[in-house]
Amino acid sequence: MATTINANNTDGVVITPDTSGELELQANGVTKAKVTANGLQDANGASLRGGMYRNLIINGDMQIAQRGTSSTSSGYYTVDRWWAGDASASNTLVQSQEADAPSNQGLYYSYKTLLTSTSTATGARLESVQRLEAQFIKHSGWNYTSSSSYLTLSFWVKSNVTGTYYALIRTEDGTTKSINKSYTIDAANTWEQKIITISGDSSLQIDNDNGRGLSVWIFYIGNTDVTDNSLSNLDAWGTFSSSGYTPDSSTASTFLNTSSAYISYTGVQLEVGEGASDFEHLPYDVQLQRCQRYYQYVSFSGTAANTGEMAVAGPFRTEMRTTPTLSIYSTSGTGTMTSEFTTHTLTRIGVGQVTVGNLTTFFLGSRGLYNIYCTGLATGGVYVGTSYVSAEL
Amino acid sequence: MDNIYKKVNNPNGEFIGVIKNNAWFIPIANDNTDYQEYLEWLSEGNTPEEAE
Numbered sequence: 001m002a003t004t005i006n007a008n009n010t011d012g013v014v015i016t017p018d019t020s021g022e023l024e025l026q027a028n029g030v031t032k033a034k035v036t037a038n039g040l041q042d043a044n045g046a047s048l049r050g051g052m053y054r055n056l057i058i059n060g061d062m063q064i065a066q067r068g069t070s071s072t073s074s075g076y077y078t079v080d081r082w083w084a085g086d087a088s089a090s091n092t093l094v095q096s097q098e099a100d101a102p103s104n105q106g107l108y109y110s111y112k113t114l115l116t117s118t119s120t121a122t123g124a125r126l127e128s129v130q131r132l133e134a135q136f137i138k139h140s141g142w143n144y145t146s147s148s149s150y151l152t153l154s155f156w157v158k159s160n161v162t163g164t165y166y167a168l169i170r171t172e173d174g175t176t177k178s179i180n181k182s183y184t185i186d187a188a189n190t191w192e193q194k195i196i197t198i199s200g201d202s203s204l205q206i207d208n209d210n211g212r213g214l215s216v217w218i219f220y221i222g223n224t225d226v227t228d229n230s231l232s233n234l235d236a237w238g239t240f241s242s243s244g245y246t247p248d249s250s251t252a253s254t255f256l257n258t259s260s261a262y263i264s265y266t267g268v269q270l271e272v273g274e275g276a277s278d279f280e281h282l283p284y285d286v287q288l289q290r291c292q293r294y295y296q297y298v299s300f301s302g303t304a305a306n307t308g309e310m311a312v313a314g315p316f317r318t319e320m321r322t323t324p325t326l327s328i329y330s331t332s333g334t335g336t337m338t339s340e341f342t343t344h345t346l347t348r349i350g351v352g353q354v355t356v357g358n359l360t361t362f363f364l365g366s367r368g369l370y371n372i373y374c375t376g377l378a379t380g381g382v383y384v385g386t387s388y389v390s391a392e393l
Numbered sequence: 394m395d396n397i398y399k400k401v402n403n404p405n406g407e408f409i410g411v412i413k414n415n416a417w418f419i420p421i422a423n424d425n426t427d428y429q430e431y432l433e434w435l436s437e438g439n440t441p442e443e444a445e
Contacts (some may be wrong), residue, residue, distance in 0.1 A: 210424055322424035325417050393426060 002034065033368035038274045047152075047275035055280045056140055057130055057216065058080075060155075060268035062097055062109040063284060064291045070096040072116075076392050079111045080291035083392075085127045092117045093126065101266045102156045103193035106281055110158070118257045125222030125245070126256070128265065131393035133321065134173060134213025137206050142272045144200040152269075153181075153196040154276035155218055159263040160188050163251030167196055170219050170240055171210035176206030178233050178240040180247065183302075193267070195276045201237040210321050212393050220245050221252035226244050244372065290319045296386045304379055316389070333336035398431060398441035430439055 002022035006014045006029055023035040033048065034041040040048040064080040071077035074085045079307050085095035091264055094114040101107035113128055145151035153167060162185045170178040183194040206213045216334045228244025246252075255261045282290075296317050398411045401418065410420045411431055419427045435441075 212426075323420045323422035325419045325425060325427040328418055390427070391425065 004031075004034075009138075018257075028387070041275065044195045047273060047274070047277040050302050053100055053280075054271045054277070055270075056132055056136060056151075056270040057268050058132075058212075058265075058290045058294075059287055060270075061107050061279065061281065061287075062111045062266050065097040065109075065289050066288075066291065066295055066297070076295070076390070080295060081130050081392075082111055083127075083131070084113055085125065085129070092119060095128075098264060100264065101159075104380070105156070105267060105279065107156070107266050107279070110156075110264040112262055112264040114262040115255065115259065118259050120223070120257065122223050123225040124256055125220065125226050127217055127221075127245075128219040128263075129215055130215045130268075131172075131212050132216065133268075133393065134207045134209050134211050137213040140272050141234050142200065144206055146200045147200050147202070149200045150272070151198050151200075152195065152273060152276050153198070153216065153218075154271075154279075155268040156193050156266050157183075157185060157189050157218075157263065157386070158189060158191045159185050159255075159261070161251060161255045161258055162186060162188050163254065164247035165251055165263075166215035166249065168215075168246055169198060169214045170217075171204050171206060171242045172215060173207045175203070176240040177204055177237050178245075179237045180234045181230065197274050203237060214272060216266060219263055219344040220285070221249065221255050223245065223247065223252070223256060224384045227252065269383075273375055278352075289318050292316075293321050294392045295390045296320070297387065315379060320389065321391040323392070324391040327388050327390070382393060398434065400444040402444040408444070428439060434436075435444050 001018050002020050002024045003018050003024055004014075004024045006016070006026040008014060008026075008028045021037070024031045025035075031043045033043065034045065042048055053250065058077065058081045062079045062082070065078050066080055067077055067298045069078055074093060076083055078084075078095050081096075084093060084095040092115055092388040094112075094116055096112045098110050098112045099108060100110050100112075105253075107319060111128065113126060115126065142151055151169075153169070157165075163291045164182050164184050166180045166182050168178055168180050170176060177364070179198055180196065185192060220310070221272065222245060226243065226245050227248045228241070228246075229248040231241075231244045231247050232238040233240070233244075234247055255263075269279050271277060298316065397414055400408060401410045402408055402413055408421070410418055410428075411429065412413055413431070417427065419425065419431055422428050
């Protein structure tokens with residue numbers, strides 16, 4: 001029960017008090033909003049917290065996939081910011097962006113992990129994780145050392161393997177701490193929303209820097225080498241052990257032994273507070289720019305001053321998290337550049353102000369400036385090219 | 394696949410990074426997780442190829 005304030009067509013306003021300490025706002029007897037110990041909620045108890053950029057997860061709606069939409073490799077290969085792993089079960093995973101999402105949520109894409117062959121290796125595991133920058137957590141408003149300050153993780157999930165799964169949240173500074181929270185997929189091949197709330201803890205350390213601060217596994221299943229039934233981290237923060245990411249799970253065993261087992265996620269949101277608010281939808285360009293802090297393409301063009309040299313320079317599209325890693329053309333000579341509709345094959349490429357080949361690149365920190373220096377080109381030829389840079393966590 | 398790292402020097406002969414698997418240039422940047430991975434690879438007793 002709760003104290004109610006009912007605006008109706010007969011009496012105007014009717015106030016019905018009680019001693020619950022909670023309040024409901026009604027229109028003609030129908031509850032429209034609640035005020036509880038958890039804050040302002042809608043009629044169903046969902047938080048009505050607002051605020052831009054409250055979602056600490058980047059690309060939680062899986063709409064950005066700069067690298068591609070499908071890959072059989074572990075790591076950052078498809079949906080931006082999401083790392084997929086298949087340790088000890090190599091070449092059994094397909095990660096992909098799918099045009100599949102729960103209806104009526106304003107979501108369109110999801111991130112799918114598909115098992116293409118089974119594994120009984122004791123160290124086998126599959127995982128999907130997003131690693132969050134420490135300073136973003138530090139400045140989020142979460143009082144992470146307080147047991148009465150909360151984070152809420154909400155997401156939509158779908159799988160053909162029902163049962164109990166575990167989400168894992170881990171701090172990365174100081175002594176590594178982690179907490180597991182279980183969630184259950186009740187129906188096969190059906191989108192279900194799951195909501196997990198965790199509190200802070202006095203033992204947590206999160207630094208004010210650009211390194212890893214918090215890692216969020218929405219999906220982690222493993223065989224016995226990487227799970228531990230005596231784990232103390234279930235529902236409580238504890239010191240992380242790599243031999244026990246999560247408790248043992250019969251669901252994990254079933255999943256790893258089911259060819260074509262899959263699990264898909266979308267609408268992933270991590271926010272400060274107790275209770276999940278509606279998913280925060282961001283425009284494509286905003287979401288893309290957030291992803292480009294960690295991965296982006298660089299394009300360049302220039303005119304060869306002579307047969308030997310061309311230099312181009314420019315800034316990154318957005319400041320990167322740190323001085324990035326650069327993808328380079330093969331140093332064995334398979335790279336190409338286009339020049340006035342003619343493709344030139346580069347015979348050798350070096351990087352970092354090193355004149356060992358036809359393309360030299362250097363970077364001045366996380367803001368750019370990048371500089372690409374070529375040799376062996378046609379005088380006056382206009383050359384264009386692209387590469388990409390990565391500063392993932 | 395085992396990773397292969399090759400050192401990269403600038404024209405002055407100063408070490409400025411490594412090339413990983415003929416596909417990535419990794420700068421010396423302590424915050425770069427690829428560089429951190431390289432340092433871990435080194436600590437396991439591995440040795441990179443020398444720069445040209």
